[in-house]
Amino acid sequence: MTTTKDDDIIASVLTAYLNEHGHRKTTERYHILKEVYAMEGHFNVDSLYILMKNKNYRVSRATIYNTMELLVASQLVQKHQFRKGMALYEPSYFNRQHDHLIFTDTNEIKEFCDPRIQHIKDTIEKTFDITIEKHTLYCYARRHPENPKEALS
Amino acid sequence: MTTTKDDDIIASVLTAYLNEHGHRKTTERYHILKEVYAMEGHFNVDSLYILMKNKNYRVSRATIYNTMELLVASQLVQKHQFRKGMALYEPSYFNRQHDHLIFTDTNEIKEFCDPRIQHIKDTIEKTFDITIEKHTLYCYARRHPENPKEALS
């Protein structure tokens, strides 16, 4: 959920990015950005495509794929590959850095923040003398264990 | 690199798993297991397939895919999706739990162990009252920064 003001902010972030990189400011790019930020939770390209088609936007999957790449590059969106198959995306401008807990049986995804991950990254950067550009920490769990008896022990 | 003794150990682990799950102990499964453990570093299905073809094994990609799934299920192998495209695998029986640092420009992959990741997992398990079955922590960095000047600052 974003307000009109929020929409203005993210649009200006995109504009800055497009200007800086000499890309055109097409209407499609702004439409996609708006709808991305209207999505709830994590979503895939196809669900966004269907949604926009239903709203009578004239848009193609190809353009959505292209635009998602720009949105990821401009830090407005994060892309995830939690499992095989399609990638999932999430708007990231108003959220602070978080990691993910994936329930493999219900497909639920929960987010968590733990400051210790940053400490680990700091150590790695010093150890290898590099700069970490991004990280992904995915924890996989199951809500309903295959063997309930084992789960109790 | 594995010794003959190591090969016996991993073969017996596979045997135990196949018995326990009522799967047949086919020669292909043991051949694939042996060659998997002879691979250096992380590898993909196709490189394993080519290698086995060159060694004159009669094997198909389909069988390798099926067998890799068994090897992952039996904890003998770990599967990774570091980037889009093909999955990478690594034998895991003789290695202790580690995480990965991926260099996006050189495709190099380094491993590291940090005990704090276990502490994070412990916290998540308590917070959500669940059992984490596995996790992946991938840190992405670049050896040769796009903008060397920025890298210095």
Next chain:
DNA sequence: CTCAATGCAAATCATTTGCACACCC
């Protein structure tokens, strides 16, 4: 003997690409 497992080739499916047209600069 029987049915799970194999090899092969065709099918799948998310994503990418080629191309003619549209519209941002």
Next chain:
DNA sequence: GGGTGTGCAAATGATTTGCATTGAG
């Protein structure tokens, strides 16, 4: 106007699936 970006449809590529055949139990 010129060329980047778009929509559409066809291509791609890793993985999966169907099916006739093989071989483990």
